[in-house]
Amino acid sequence: MILVWLILIPFLGGLLCWQADRWGEQAPRWIALATMLFVLVISLWLWITGDFVLPQGGQYQWLLEWRAPWIPRFGIEIHLAMDGLSLILVALTGFLGALAVLCSWHEIGHRIGFFHLNLLWILGGVVGVFLALDLFLFFLFWEMMLVPMYFLIALWGHSGSAGQTRIRAATRFFIYTQASGLLMLVAILALVFIHFGNTGQLSFSYEVLRQAEVPEAIAPWLMLGFFVAFAVKLPVVPLHGWLPDAHAQAPTAGSVDLAGILLKTAAYGMLRFGLPLFPEESAEFAPVAMTLGLVSIIYGAVLACGQQDIKRLIAYTSISHMGFVLIAIYSGSELAIQGAVVLMVAHAFSSAGLFILSGQLYERIHTRDMRTMGGLWGRIPSLPGFTLFFVAASLGMPATANFVGEFMILFGTFPTAPVVVVIASAGLVLAAIYSLILMQRVHFGPVYREGSLPGPDWREYFMMLTLLALVLLVGLYPQPLLDTTAGLAATVAELFADGAGDRLVELSGEVR
Amino acid sequence: MLTAAHLLTLLPLIIVGSTAVVAMLWIAWQRHHAGTALVSAAGLVVALLVLPLTYPAASSPPLMQVDGLAVMAGALILLSALVTVILSHHYLTGYIGPREEFYLLLLCATAGALALVASDHLAMLFISLELLSMPLYGMLAYSFRAERSLEAGIKYLLLSAAATAFLLFGMALIYARTGYLDLAGLTGALVDAPDAWMLAGAALMVVGLGFKLSVVPFHLWTPDVYQGGPAPATIFLATVSKLAVFVVLLRLVLAAPVFSSEWLQTLVTVLALLTMLGGNLLALFQANLKRLLGYSSIAHFGYLLVAIVAGNTLAMETTGVYLITYLVTTLAAFGVVTLVSSPFRGEDADGLPLYRGLFWRRPYLAAVMTVSFLSLAGIPLTAGFIGKFYVIALGVADSRWWLVGGIVAGSAIGLYYYLRVMVTLYLPEPGMRRRDVTNDWGSRLGGITLMALAVAILLLGVYPAPMIDWVRQLSMG
Numbered sequence: 003m004i005l006v007w008l009i010l011i012p013f014l015g016g017l018l019c020w021q022a023d024r025w026g027e028q029a030p031r032w033i034a035l036a037t038m039l040f041v042l043v044i045s046l047w048l049w050i051t052g053d054f055v056l057p058q059g060g061q062y063q064w065l066l067e068w069r070a071p072w073i074p075r076f077g078i079e080i081h082l083a084m085d086g087l088s089l090i091l092v093a094l095t096g097f098l099g100a101l102a103v104l105c106s107w108h109e110i111g112h113r114i115g116f117f118h119l120n121l122l123w124i125l126g127g128v129v130g131v132f133l134a135l136d137l138f139l140f141f142l143f144w145e146m147m148l149v150p151m152y153f154l155i156a157l158w159g160h161s162g163s164a165g166q167t168r169i170r171a172a173t174r175f176f177i178y179t180q181a182s183g184l185l186m187l188v189a190i191l192a193l194v195f196i197h198f199g200n201t202g203q204l205s206f207s208y209e210v211l212r213q214a215e216v217p218e219a220i221a222p223w224l225m226l227g228f229f230v231a232f233a234v235k236l237p238v239v240p241l242h243g244w245l246p247d248a249h250a251q252a253p254t255a256g257s258v259d260l261a262g263i264l265l266k267t268a269a270y271g272m273l274r275f276g277l278p279l280f281p282e283e284s285a286e287f288a289p290v291a292m293t294l295g296l297v298s299i300i301y302g303a304v305l306a307c308g309q310q311d312i313k314r315l316i317a318y319t320s321i322s323h324m325g326f327v328l329i330a331i332y333s334g335s336e337l338a339i340q341g342a343v344v345l346m347v348a349h350a351f352s353s354a355g356l357f358i359l360s361g362q363l364y365e366r367i368h369t370r371d372m373r374t375m376g377g378l379w380g381r382i383p384s385l386p387g388f389t390l391f392f393v394a395a396s397l398g399m400p401a402t403a404n405f406v407g408e409f410m411i412l413f414g415t416f417p418t419a420p421v422v423v424v425i426a427s428a429g430l431v432l433a434a435i436y437s438l439i440l441m442q443r444v445h446f447g448p449v450y451r452e453g454s455l456p457g458p459d460w461r462e463y464f465m466m467l468t469l470l471a472l473v474l475l476v477g478l479y480p481q482p483l484l485d486t487t488a489g490l491a492a493t494v495a496e497l498f499a500d501g502a503g504d505r506l507v508e509l510s511g512e513v514r
Numbered sequence: 515m516l517t518a519a520h521l522l523t524l525l526p527l528i529i530v531g532s533t534a535v536v537a538m539l540w541i542a543w544q545r546h547h548a549g550t551a552l553v554s555a556a557g558l559v560v561a562l563l564v565l566p567l568t569y570p571a572a573s574s575p576p577l578m579q580v581d582g583l584a585v586m587a588g589a590l591i592l593l594s595a596l597v598t599v600i601l602s603h604h605y606l607t608g609y610i611g612p613r614e615e616f617y618l619l620l621l622c623a624t625a626g627a628l629a630l631v632a633s634d635h636l637a638m639l640f641i642s643l644e645l646l647s648m649p650l651y652g653m654l655a656y657s658f659r660a661e662r663s664l665e666a667g668i669k670y671l672l673l674s675a676a677a678t679a680f681l682l683f684g685m686a687l688i689y690a691r692t693g694y695l696d697l698a699g700l701t702g703a704l705v706d707a708p709d710a711w712m713l714a715g716a717a718l719m720v721v722g723l724g725f726k727l728s729v730v731p732f733h734l735w736t737p738d739v740y741q742g743g744p745a746p747a748t749i750f751l752a753t754v755s756k757l758a759v760f761v762v763l764l765r766l767v768l769a770a771p772v773f774s775s776e777w778l779q780t781l782v783t784v785l786a787l788l789t790m791l792g793g794n795l796l797a798l799f800q801a802n803l804k805r806l807l808g809y810s811s812i813a814h815f816g817y818l819l820v821a822i823v824a825g826n827t828l829a830m831e832t833t834g835v836y837l838i839t840y841l842v843t844t845l846a847a848f849g850v851v852t853l854v855s856s857p858f859r860g861e862d863a864d865g866l867p868l869y870r871g872l873f874w875r876r877p878y879l880a881a882v883m884t885v886s887f888l889s890l891a892g893i894p895l896t897a898g899f900i901g902k903f904y905v906i907a908l909g910v911a912d913s914r915w916w917l918v919g920g921i922v923a924g925s926a927i928g929l930y931y932y933l934r935v936m937v938t939l940y941l942p943e944p945g946m947r948r949r950d951v952t953n954d955w956g957s958r959l960g961g962i963t964l965m966a967l968a969v970a971i972l973l974l975g976v977y978p979a980p981m982i983d984w985v986r987q988l989s990m991g
Contacts, residue, residue, distance in 0.1 A: 075982045076907075112942070113874075142894040149893055156937045173933050181926035187903070188918055191910040198911075 004044065005068045005082040005133050008092060011041055012099070012126030016119040023115030034103045034118040038125065042096030045089060054086050054486050062493060065089060073138075076194075077205035081136040086486035087343065088132045091263075091270060094350055095132070098262040099125040102255035104465055105358045109254055109365060110158060117158055120150035124259055131267045137190045138206040140275070144231075144267070145183050151256065151264070152176045159251040160370070171247035178244040182234040189227025192220065193279070212278055225280040225287060232276055235268035236324045239298040249317035250370070254361030257313060261320050261357060262350040269327050269346055273339070277331070277494055281501030284332065291332040292422045298325030300425075303432035307439055312360045312370050315440055316353060319396060322429060323349045323404075326411050329422060333415040334498030339491040340484050341410025347483065348395070348403030348476060355392035355469045359385060362462055363444070366455045372440075377449030383457035386445040388466045395473050397437040398430055403476035520575035523568045526561040526588060527628045533557025534621035541614045551603040554617040555596060558624070562592040569988075579634035579697070579765075582988030586834055587631035587761040590841055594753040595624040597845050597963055601852045602746040604960040608857025609657065616656055619649035620750060627758035631765075636685045636695040639762060643681070646755060647674050647726075653747035654739060660860060666742025670751075673725060673735040681722030687715030688772075697769040708772040716772045717781060726759040727815050728808075729785050730792035737796075740808030745852035745862050748804060752811050752848060753841050760818065764833055767825045774825045782823050786917060789816030790924035797931045803851055804864040806931060807844070810890055813928060814840055817905045817921055824912040827989065832904040834985035839889070839901035839974060846886035846967040850879060853951050853960055872939045879951060879961075880939045882968040889971045891932040892925055897974035900981075 015037030019030040052065050062085075069081040084092070102121060110117050127147025134140040152172045159168030190206070197214035198204045205211065216224060234241045249257050277284045284291075302321030309315040323345065330342035362385060363378075364370055379386045395402035398409075408430065416423045458466065476483060521528070536557070537550055565588055571580040578584075598620060606613040626645030633639040651674070655667025689695055691711050692703040708716070721732065728736040740748050767773040793813030800806040818836050821829040854869075855862040873880035889898030902925065909918040955961040974981055 072977075073979050073982065075979065075986065142899075145894045145899075149888065152933065153937075153940065157940055157942075169937055172937075173930060176933060177926055177929050180929055181922065184906075184922040184925055188906060188910060188922065191907050195907075195911045 003068060004048070005066055005084060008041060008044060009082075009126055009130045009133060011044075012037055012122040012129065015040075016122035016126065019118035019122060020115045023113075027114055030115040030118045031103060031107060034122055035100055037122060038096050038099035038103060040096075041125075041129070042093060042100060045093035045096055048084070049089055049093060049486070052086075052089065052486075054489060063489065067135075072136075075204075076138070077203070077207070078138045079136050079207065080139060081207060082133040082139075083135045084133060085490055086488070087270065087273065087490045090343070090347065090483065090486055091132045091266060092129055094266070094347060095125055095128050095263050098258055098350060098354055101354060101358065101465055101469075102258045104461060105258060105361055106253060106255040107461060109361060113157070117154070120154045121255055121259070123147070123150040124154065125263070128259075128263050128267060132270060135208045136206050137194075137208065137211065137275070140271075141183065141187055141190060144186070144271075145180060147264070148176055148179055148183075151260070154256045155248060155252045158253045159256070160253070160364075167247070168251040171244075171251040175244040175248040178234050178241070182231045182241070185227045186231035189224045192224055192227075196220070208275070208278075216280075221280060222283050222287070225276070225283040228271070228276045228279070229287070229291070232268040232271045233294070235271075236265060236328060237268075237298075237321060238294045238324075238328060239301050239321065240294075242298070242302075242321055245321065246314045246317045249320075249357075250311050250314045254357055254364075257316075257357040257361075258354045261316070261353040265320060265324060266346050266350065269324070269331065269342065272328075272331050273342075273490065273494055278497055281497040283501075285334065285498055285502035288332040288334065289419075292329050292419055295325040295328035295332070296422060296425050296429075298322065298328065299429035300325075300432065303429055303436055306436040307432070310372055312363070312372050312375075312440070312444065313357065315372075315436065316356045316360065319433070319436060320349070320353055322433065323353075323396075325429070326408055326426065329415055329419075329426060330411040333411075333418050333422075334495055334502065335414040335418060336488075336491045336495040338411050338414025339494055340487060341407050341412075341414055343407075343487045343491070344403060344410060344476065344480055344483060345407025348407045348473065351469050351473045351476070352392050352395040352402070352404055355388070355466065355473070356396065358462075358465060358469075359389050359392065362458065367451075372443045374450055375444045376447040377445070378455075379445040380449070381453065382455045384463070385458060388458075388470070389445060390441060391470055392473075393437040393441050395477075397433040401474065401477050403473050403480065406477055406480045516575060517573075519572050523571045523580045524575055524578075525564045525568060526592070527625055529557055529561040529564065530592075530621055530625045530628060533561075534618055534625065537614070537618050537621060541618065545612070545614055547606065547613045548603070550614040550617050551599060554621055555599045557621065558592050558596045558599065562589065562596070565589055565592065574632075574634065577635040577638040577696070578629070578632045580632050582990065583761060583765065583830065583834075584632035586985065586988040587757060587837075588628050590757055590837060591624060591627045591631065591754050594757070594841055594845060595620065595627075595750070597849070597967070598746050598750050598754075600963050601749065601849055601856075601960050604958060605744070605746050605852055605856040605858055608859055611659075616653065616746070619652045619656075620746075623647075623649040623653070623750065624754065627754050630758045631761045633762060633765075634697050636689070636697075640678075640681065640685065643726075643759070643762075644678070646758060647678075650674075650747070650751060650755060653750060654743035656744050656747060657858070657860075660742075662742035662861075663744060664742075666739040669735050669742075670739045677722045677725030677732070679722075680718050680725070684715045684718030684720075684722060687711050687718065691715065697765070700770045700772075708775050712772050713775065713777055716770070716775075716778055719766065720763070720773070720778070720782065720785075723759055723763045724785065727756055727763070728812050729815065729819070730788040730812065733789070733792070733812050736808045736812055737800075737805040741802055741804045741864065744858070745804075745848065745855050748808075749845065749848040749852065752807070752844050756811065756815065757837055757841065760815065760833070760837070763822060764830065767822050768830065779823050779825075782819060783914070783917060786816050786819035786823060787920045789813065789819060790920045791927070792816075794924045794927040794931075798927065800931065801866045802864050803866055803869070803935070804848075804862065806866075806935065807847055807851070810928070810932075811840075811844065813924055814890075816924065817902070820905050820909050820914060820917045820921070823914060823917065824908050826912070828908055828911060830989040831982075831985055832908045834989055835904045835978075835982060836901040838981060838985070839897035839971075842897055842967055842970050842974065843886050843889040846882055846964060846971060847890065849960070849964045849967065850883045850886070853879070853955055853964060856951070856960070866935065866938055869935070870938050870941050874940075874942070876951060876955075878956060878965065882964050883939060884936055885968045885971050887932050887936050889975070891929055895972065895975045897971045897978075899975055900978045
C-alpha cells in the first residue's frame with residue numbers, strides 16, 4: 003500500500019496547493035515543500051530499512067509489491083513494484099521535487115497554487131513511471147506527466163526572443179514525446195496480442211510478457227518502438243530537437259525536473275523494459291545504440307560550446323552526458339550499468355545545481371545571454387564559487403559523483419567495445435572545454451557591467467550546500483548506491499549476455 | 515404481424531414520437547418555452563428508463579432488429595438528445611421568435627435516429643435516415659435571420675440530398691442483383707464472390723453514409739455547417755446524427771458479406787487514412803472553435819473507421835466504447851461553447867480569442883473545457899484515451915499497420931491544435947470579454963450537466979471496467 007501512497011501523495015498535495023491559493027501566497031509553497039519532503043522521507047526510510055539482496059535462483063526480488071485488478075477485459079492490473087533502482091530514483095524525485103519548490107520560491111510570483119499543482123503532478127507521474135510494472139500503467143504515467151510539464155513551460159516559461167516561443171517550445175516537447183509514446187503503445191499492444199495469439203492469455207504484466215515468444219521478423223520492430231520512445235526522452239541525438247528549447251524556455255523548477263528526473267525516466271525505461279523484454283534484439287541493436295550514444299556525446303558537447311544562452315548550454319551538456327548512459331546500458335556489462343546509475347544520480351545533482359544557479363543569476367541580472375555577462379566573480383559573493391564546483395562536477399573531476407559514474411562506464415564498456423570507449427573519452431575533453439567556456443564567459447573575463455549584486459540568501463545557500471554535499475558524498479563513497487542497484491544491474495547484464503549468446507548460437511547454427 | 519411483444523420493444527420510439535406530438539399540440543394551444551423543454555426532457559427520460567425493458571427482445575418487430583447494438587446506440591442517442599435539450603433551453607432563452615419548435619424538430623430527429631440504429635431493412639434504413647436528416651435542416655437554419663445559419667441549413671440540405679441520391683442508387687443496384695432489401699436476405703444472397711455491380715452498389719452506399727459521417731473527401735460541408743448552425747443544433751449533428759449513421763454502417767458491414775470484400779476494405783482503408791490525416795491537418799490553424807471541433811470530429815470518425823475495416827466482434831466492442839467516449843467528450847466540448855454563447859445573441863461565441871484567459875475568470879468552466887480537450891487528444895486518465903487505446907488495439911490485433919500508423923500520425927498532428935486551444939484558456943492576458951457565461955452558470959442545469967460530463971470523462975478514463983463490461987454484454991448479445 004505504501005507504493006500507492008508514494009504516487010498519491012504528490013497528486014493530493016497538488017490539489018491541496020491549488021485550493022490553498024486562497025489562504026495566501028506562502029501556503030501553496032509550504033504545502034508543496036512538505037509534500038515532496040514527505041515522499042523523500044518515506045523513500046529514505048524504505049532505503050534504510052530495506053534489504054537489498056542479489057537475486058538468487060533466477061527469481062527477481064522485489065523490495066515491495068502491490069497489485070490489484072483494474073481493467074479485467076485486457077488483463078490490465080495496477081501492479082506496482084519497487085526494487086533498488088526504483089527506490090533510488092523515487093528518492094531522487096522527492097529530493098529534486100523539494101529543490102524545485104525551493105528554487106521557485108521567489109521566481110514564481112503569479113498563480114502560485116496552479117503552478118505547484120502542475121509541479122507536483124509531474125512528480126507524481128514520474129514516481130508512477132518508476133513504480134509501475136504493468137505495461138499499460140507504465141504507459142499511462144509516461145504520457146500523463148507530459149500535460150503538467152506542458153503547462154509549466156507554456157505558462158510560466160521565459161519568453162524567448164520572438165513573442166510566444168515558450169508555447170512553441172512546450173508544444174514541440176509535447177508532440178515529440180507524445181508521438182513517440184504512441185509508437186511505444188503500438189509496440190506494447192503488438193507484444194500483448196502476439197502473446198495472446200500464442201497462449202490465449204491477455205495480459206499487460208511485465209513478468210508475463212517477458213515470456214512472450216515474438217516471431218523473429220517482428221521482434222526488432224517492437225524493440226524499436228520502445229527504443230524510439232525512450233530515445234526521444236533521453237534524448238538521443240537525431241531525436242533531441244525538443245530539449246534545448248524546452249530547457250531554455252522552462253522556468254527553473256521545470257528545468258530542474260526535466261534534466262534531473264524526466265530524462266532519467268528514459269534510462270529507467272530502457273533498463274526495466276527495453277532490455278529485459280527484448281534481450282536478443284537489444285544485443286543485436288547494441289552497436290547502433292552505442293554509435294548513437296557516441297554521436298550524442300560529441301554532438302551535445304560541440305554544440306554546447308557554441309551556445310550564447312546559459313540554459314541552452316547546460317541543456318546540450320545533458321545530451322552529452324546521457325550519451326554516456328546510453329552506451330553503458332547497451333554495453334551489457336554489470337560495471338557499466340552500475341556506472342550508468344551513478345551517472346544518472348550524479349547528473350541529476352550537478353545539472354540541477356547548474357540550472358538553479360542560472361535561475362539565481364537570472365533573478366539578479368535578468369538575462370540568460372552569456373554575451374551580456376562576464377566578470378561576475380567579483381560582483382556576486384559565493385555564487386561563482388558554487389558555479390565553479392558544479393561545473394567541475396559536470397566535467398567529471400575526480401572526487402565528484404560524475405567522475406565515478408563516467409569512470410565506471412568507460413571501464414565497464416572497454417572489454418566489449420574498446421573503440422567506443424576511446425572515442426567517448428574524447429567527449430571528456432570536450433566536457434572540459436565547454437565547462438571552462440561557461441565559467442570564463444560568465445564569471446571571469448571583462449566586466450560587462452559594474453556594481454555589486456546581492457549574494458545568496460539562506461534558502462539559496464541551503465540548496466547549494468545540500469547539492470554540493472551530495473555530489474561529494476556520492477563521489478567519495480558510492481558503495482551504498484552500488485549495493486542498492488547491484489541486483490538490477492546483474493540481472494540486466496545476465497539477460498544481455500544470454501541474449502547475445504542465443505544470437506551467437508543461432509548464427510553458428512545457420513553457418514553450419 | 516405486430517404483436518404486443520413488438521410494441522414493447524418499440525416503446526422508446528413510441529414514447530419519443532408521442533412526446534413530439536404532445537409538444538406540437540401544446541405549441542398549437544399555447545406557447546410556453548420552459549414547459550415545452552420540460553416535456554421534451556421528460557419524454558426522453560421516460561424513453562431512457564423503459565429502454566432496458568426492451569432488451570433482450572423476444573422477437574423484433576418487422577423491418578427492425580432490436581439487438582444489443584441497437585439498445586446501446588439507443589441509450590447513447592437518448593442521453594445526447596437529453597443533454598442537447600438541457601443546453602438548448604438556456605441557449606434559446608435569448609432567441610427572438612418562436613423557440614418551442616426547436617424541441618419539436620429535435621424530438622423528431624431523435625425518433626429517426628432511434629429507428630435508424632435498429633433498422634434491419636434497407637427501406638427502413640432509408641426512411642429513418644431521412645427522418646433524422648429532415649428536422650436537422652430546420653434545426654441548423656433555425657436562427658434564419660442570421661445569414662450563416664441559413665447558409666448552414668441550405669448547405670446541409672443540398673449535400674444531404676446528394677448523399678441520399680448516392681445511397682438510393684447503391685440500394686437499387688444491390689436490389690437489382692439480389693432481389694432482397696432486408697439484411698438477412700442480403701446476407702444469404704451474397705455468399706458468392708460479389709461482382710462489379712454489387713461492389714458498386716456497396717461502395718455507393720458507403721459513400722452516401724460517408725457524407726453524413728463527413729468522411730474525407732465528402733467532408734466539405736462540415737466546417738461551414740458546424741460554424742453556421744446554432745450551437746445546440748451543431749451538438750446534435752456532431753453526436754446523435756453521426757452516432758446513428760455510424761452504427762447503421764457497422765451493421766451493414768457486419769451483416770452483408772459484400773461490405774467486407776477485399777476491394778471495399780481497401781477503399782475504406784484509404785478513406786479512413788485520408789479522414790484521419792485530413793481532419794487533423796485542416797484543423798491545424800483554425801481559429802474558430804466550432805470549425806475546429808468540426809474538423810476534430812472528422813478526424814475522430816477517421817479513427818473509428820478502423821472498426822469498419824476490421825468488421826469483427828472486437829470491432830463492435832471498439833465502436834461501442836469509442837462512441838461512448840466520443841459522445842461524452844464532444845458533448846462537454848460543444849457544451850462549453852453553447853454555454854458561453856447562451857443566451858442567444860445573434861452569433862455564437864466561437865472565436866478562439868474570446869476564450870483567452872477563461873481559466874482566470876471561470877476556473878471550473880475552463881477546467882471542463884480542458885478535460886474535454888485532453889480527452890479529444892486522447893491523453894491518459896481521460897475517456898478519450900480509452901477510446902484511442904481500443905482503436906489502436908483493434909488495428910494491431912487485426913494487423914492493419916497502415917491504419918495504426920495513420921492513427922499515430924493523426925494524433926501527433928492533432929495535439930498541436932488541441933494544445934493551442936487549451937493553452938489559450940490559461941494565458942494571462944485577458945481576451946475580448948464581449949461574451950461570457952452568466953454568473954450563475956454553475957448552479958443552472960446546463961452548467962451542472964457540463965460538470966457531470968467532465969467528471970464522467972475522468973471517471974471513464976480512470977476506471978473504464980464497468981463501461982467495457984456493459985458494452986461487451988450488449989455487443990455479445
